[in-house]
Amino acid sequence: MKAFLGMGLLGSNFVKAMLQKGEAVQVWNRTAARAKAMEIFGAKAFENSYDAVQGADVIHVTLKDDATVDEVLATASKGFKPGAVIIDHTTTSVLGAVKRTADWKSRGFTYLHAPVFMGPPNALDSTGFMLVSGEQSVIEKHTPALAAMTGKLLNFGAEEGKAAGLKLSGNLFLLSLTAGLADSLALAKVHGISSSDLLTLFNNWNPGVGVPARLKKITEGNFNEPSWELNMARKDAGLMMDAASQASTTLTVIPAIATVMDQWIAKGHGSDDWSVIAKDSL
Template identity: 35%
Template sequence: MTTASFADDPGRPTVAVLGTGIMGSGMARNLLAAGLPVRAWNRTRARAEPLAANGATVTDTAEEAVRGADVIITMLNDGPAVTETLTAAAGGVRPGQIWMQSSTVGIEATTGLAHRAAGLGLVYLDAPVSGTRKPAEQGTLTVFVAGPSSARATTRPVLEAIGQRTVWVGEDPGAASRLKLVVNTWLINLVNSVAESLNLAEGLGLDPRQFLDAVKGGPLDTPYLQEKSDALLAGNLDPSFALSMALKDARLILKAAEESGVALDLVAASAERFARAEADGHGGQDMIATYYAGRGAAPDER
């Protein structure tokens, strides 16, 4: 497959996707479906290889992936993984390339990565996404972006391919990551509220579906409550957002809150639940597996 250059076709920037896990692979497929040339890399090549069937050029190294790309997207687990990948890719970058850093890495790491980008001459966009597996696969993510407005024209077809909505937060790198932490605060507390409600229903001898039916269609209902509960009760814990990643994000939120003088009691409790569930072997499952952290011993076993 021959990749195009944005200079040759301003509607088709070539995109390097670094990190093709649950989120990155869905994003890459939507970029390809939109007609954009994609160069894909993952530390474990086998996880990127299926994208070749969709038309992606799968590379052995991050350096090879970014060489010739107009836009670089990183979708990795955490700040250290992004830093390591950028170091590995540095030999292939060129001044003026746009780097969309879409991993959730927290405020401190975002600032550090922006400095690294400046040193390499890259145009840095702080661009975390809101959404899990299904929105990534369907191209319906919400993308929060902070960075120079001069990058908007080049990234427009990229953003339109991966998301249903782009929220430009400002030009200051870090502003989008701060907003993402706020959004994930809501998500993390919500999923633990779902889990605890199901825990209590069972503990009181109720069928959890009675609870779901009681609130269904009313002001206390949400699609998220029904979806996550149905998946859990059906035994489907395939990760849309892995519990270990939710724990990582909860810790990033707590660090940001502490540094800003805000007390987040619910997130602290959520992080504790996630940690218990992870210790019991649920880290690779969907974050609704936090449910298992609330299943104590039966009264006659205590």
């Protein structure tokens, strides 16, 4: 039997998927009504977290942050079955994940951090990506169940906390991507171009396809064979900022990138590939 603590959009859909597969699941949420709402799908809801985990071999957690996870688990632990396994899907800090792994192990319980790149529809359909790292015997034991919850389970080895770090790195890229799209939309508007036209461009020319190749180029340090010279990229950034300024429009990402470009040009890298601006991140 499983318990699930945290009935937000992600957690509730994870539970619905488990129930559809015939599993017995006990649920809890700080706002009790959210847990109660899961009973129509076959879950058993509890008002107290320590009651929700009674008899559970595996306790899944999808909460807000490190502090919330620590608080909820501390309370719920009064009802933990000896040797229970805690699987935490919350996006947390690396240090938090490492500390919880050690702390719960010292108390006779297994804690495995398994953050996800999954939205609520993915949780319901068992698609998307789940990340794990840490003690490989633990991961091997729980791989079948975790793999059934997601489209692909990615095991990043024995280093505790690596999955947490990769989740944060991935989320950083998503935040940067959205900010970049906001700048693209703003610049398109300056030029009288509709968002639908911009979507047509990206539907046909998909720059996302080139992300792995670009990352490979950066990590290999291959900057002296440019596909787009830094000087030329900086010239284009200037055109973007000039157009935005003339229309009294604020760009969020490009001015910051232009500042970094200027620093690298000043160091003599103007003829290198523009991705040289990422060199110090290696």
